[in-house]
Amino acid sequence: MPTPELISPRSPRVAAAKRLARRNFRGKERRFIAEGPQAVREAVEHRSGGEATLTELFTTVEAAERYADIVAAARDAGAKVHYADDEVLAEVSQTVTPQGLVGVCRFLDSPFEDILKARPKLVAVLAHVRDPGNAGTVLRCADAAGADAVVLTDASVDLYNPKSVRASVGSLFHLPVAVGVPVEQAVRGLRDAGVRILAADGAGQDDLDDELDAGTMGGPTAWIFGNEAWGLPEETRALADAVVRVPIHGKAESLNLATAAAVCLYASARAQRTRTPR
Numbered sequence: 001m002p003t004p005e006l007i008s009p010r011s012p013r014v015a016a017a018k019r020l021a022r023r024n025f026r027g028k029e030r031r032f033i034a035e036g037p038q039a040v041r042e043a044v045e046h047r048s049g050g051e052a053t054l055t056e057l058f059t060t061v062e063a064a065e066r067y068a069d070i071v072a073a074a075r076d077a078g079a080k081v082h083y084a085d086d087e088v089l090a091e092v093s094q095t096v097t098p099q100g101l102v103g104v105c106r107f108l109d110s111p112f113e114d115i116l117k118a119r120p121k122l123v124a125v126l127a128h129v130r131d132p133g134n135a136g137t138v139l140r141c142a143d144a145a146g147a148d149a150v151v152l153t154d155a156s157v158d159l160y161n162p163k164s165v166r167a168s169v170g171s172l173f174h175l176p177v178a179v180g181v182p183v184e185q186a187v188r189g190l191r192d193a194g195v196r197i198l199a200a201d202g203a204g205q206d207d208l209d210d211e212l213d214a215g216t217m218g219g220p221t222a223w224i225f226g227n228e229a230w231g232l233p234e235e236t237r238a239l240a241d242a243v244v245r246v247p248i249h250g251k252a253e254s255l256n257l258a259t260a261a262a263v264c265l266y267a268s269a270r271a272q273r274t275r276t277p278r
């Protein structure tokens with residue numbers, strides 16, 4: 001087993017990876033950090049634009065032994081593998097307790113036009129979502145519900161924020177994601193593609209249960225989710241075909257963003273599967 005080769009935290013490669021914690025450097029380099037065995041495994045298997053998404057892998061000797069299959073797959077995929085000591089990995093990592101694997105990945109977002117060309121049936125649109133953990137968790141929910149794509153508007157958090165990447169738990173690598181799309185453009189494009197637009201809002205006039213009972217949710221649908229603290233602004237709600245609330249049957253004051261997103265996306269997925277058995 002090789003000994004650590006990047007013994008100095010001031011190594012140029014370490015410094016370059018560490019800078020990816022900052023959004024402006026991520027945008028300039030079009031690279032981001034994926035940490036932990038789950039995310040790195042997904043990154044190894046992912047390709048974007050014909051190229052391998054993972055370009056570099058930092059690993060401790062101990063982690064390389066524990067996750068030998070991931071390290072071997074990364075090397076086979078053409079990624080440069082750097083063996084490092086704990087101090088170096090701590091410099092590159094964005095977590096308090098690094099798991100021994102840190103990958104440098106190419107950006108993988110898709111053009112919004114490509115998402116529309118694929119005729120999506122279920123889309124999550126994140127408008128005004130500022131918390132990176134929420135963004136990553138909603139992306140994970142969309143993946144689990146079988147959504148065809150996720151769209152982050154220009155008013156939402158950076159998809160490649162380390163907290164967003166971690167919160168997605170690998171789902172970032174599973175489905176197309178468009179970024180920086182103005183919400184008006186997102187709604188117009190999806191509607192022109194035959195997708196019904198629903199805005200999720202706790203003060204919505206329409207009840208999710210009533211929508212399901214009425215049988216109106218079986219067609220292609222895009223859900224717009226807003227900021228957890230203040231929801232969706234009026235001008236965004238006005239763009240939707242309906243503003244829908246998740247009913248609260250108990251005494252809870254409200255649902256957090258990710259929970260509400262999961263309920264809405266699964267409701268649509270169930271309605272679509274009922275309408276067209278698979």
